[in-house]
Amino acid sequence: MPRLSVWFVRASFIYLVLGLFFGALILMEKGFALYALIWNLLPFHMEFLLIGWLIQLAMGVAFWIIPRFSRGASRGPENLVWFSFAFLNAGILLTSTQLWFPSMLIIGRIAEVIAWILYIIGSWKRIKPHGVE
């Protein structure tokens, strides 16, 4: 597994644990309504599990698994995908501060879009038939 995939996948594991922890608190609150502010964790729960866990894991595993090039850099422009990783995680964290800084929701989402565009550019040519250089 390449180093970049290790970072993607381990980051996704961290978001999985955090997202489940917040979800557990919310579910307990559904049982015993003790502290209504716990509902403020809902955006974290969704963001961490959908983008941080599922999407990030898929990106990391795809970077590892999809076909490589036989000439030059085997996984294409890897630097671009490193930037994608950085933008994605910055986006998730910025989005998570929306409770305190509402404008961060938009900035975080823009960072996530940039992350995905960089990832597409970095991986596009690797989606190729068998035998193509």
Next chain:
Amino acid sequence: MPLLTRVFIKTGMICLALALMLGILLAFGITNGFFPVYIHLLVFGWITQLIFGVIFWMFPKYSVEKPRRNETLGWWTYALLNSGLLMRAIAEPLQATHANTFSAWILVFSAVFQFLAGLLFVINSWERVKEK
């Protein structure tokens, strides 16, 4: 494909079927607290469970002697994930329509079980995420 992976994937398939059937009820306007159950059957019961099973099977080996690290932890993950999910599937609609102490405690146990499932999965898989 190891037994645990097969069990994860087949249980995930059942969760997807249940979620889609629940989707029919929701389409008829029968909500009664079922919407969160629908979402969690899809995202946790199906997608996440499928991922857990495939990672257990296909990620780099931990060692020659213990390729999948601790299989017992894997089975605990499976048991906690599905018992937690089942408990919420029963208690969440109940709590939404006829709130009572019993269903409230079931939700608490469900929350702890689902969290522990994820935690044990990460503990068992962390060292298998490594550079070649």
